[in-house]
Amino acid sequence: MSKVQRVIIVHGYEAAPDAHWFPWLEGALQAEGIGVTVVPLPAPDAPEAAAWESAVGVALGVPDMKTVIVAHSLGAVTALRVLAALPEPWELGVLVLVAGFNRPLEALPELDGFLATDVDVERVSRSIGKRAVIRSDADPFVPPAASDELAKRLDAQLQVQPGAGHFMAKDGVTSLPAVLDLLWSH
Numbered sequence: 001m002s003k004v005q006r007v008i009i010v011h012g013y014e015a016a017p018d019a020h021w022f023p024w025l026e027g028a029l030q031a032e033g034i035g036v037t038v039v040p041l042p043a044p045d046a047p048e049a050a051a052w053e054s055a056v057g058v059a060l061g062v063p064d065m066k067t068v069i070v071a072h073s074l075g076a077v078t079a080l081r082v083l084a085a086l087p088e089p090w091e092l093g094v095l096v097l098v099a100g101f102n103r104p105l106e107a108l109p110e111l112d113g114f115l116a117t118d119v120d121v122e123r124v125s126r127s128i129g130k131r132a133v134i135r136s137d138a139d140p141f142v143p144p145a146a147s148d149e150l151a152k153r154l155d156a157q158l159q160v161q162p163g164a165g166h167f168m169a170k171d172g173v174t175s176l177p178a179v180l181d182l183l184w185s186h
Helices: 022-030 049-060 074-085 121-125 144-154 177-184
Strands: 006-010 035-039 067-072 093-098 127-134 157-161
Touching: 006 022, 006 049, 006 074, 022 035, 022 177, 049 074, 067 074, 067 121, 067 157, 074 093, 074 121, 093 144, 093 177, 121 144, 121 177, 127 144, 144 157, 157 177
Parallel strands: 006 035, 006 067, 067 093, 093 127, 127 157
Antiparallel strands: none
């Protein structure tokens, strides 16, 4: 636990820092004395890749092995792009992607422009100590194959949370202990 000093939480499309399970995670980490930044992304209902990447990049600064990124949904793509753009060498302790994906989604064609550019995920993964992807078996937006493919490309641990939908409050997900378990076992 003492290895983690700083956690950056990146929300997704149509979300906010106070949505879903983010406040719960922020509170749990702060209770352990860990610095937490929940990045407020500009225009979450009409996301622009450059603006989101800028916001995350500013919050992240220079990561190290005591830094963790936890990103949800479209925030996962954003976090990966920010990491890919960092000047080498860099390192990150832990990356946890919840309902992560890295390609256009049939259910959300309005995001195709945001997702038009792929990320060199394999290169990024080499600078990250621990990588994990958490997905549901019942996500209405991100097909399991999209998260599975990202986990494989990242050489990440894959966890499946049965019935968690898209990990949103309306799916009943207002806490996500699996994320803490990953951090504490880091």
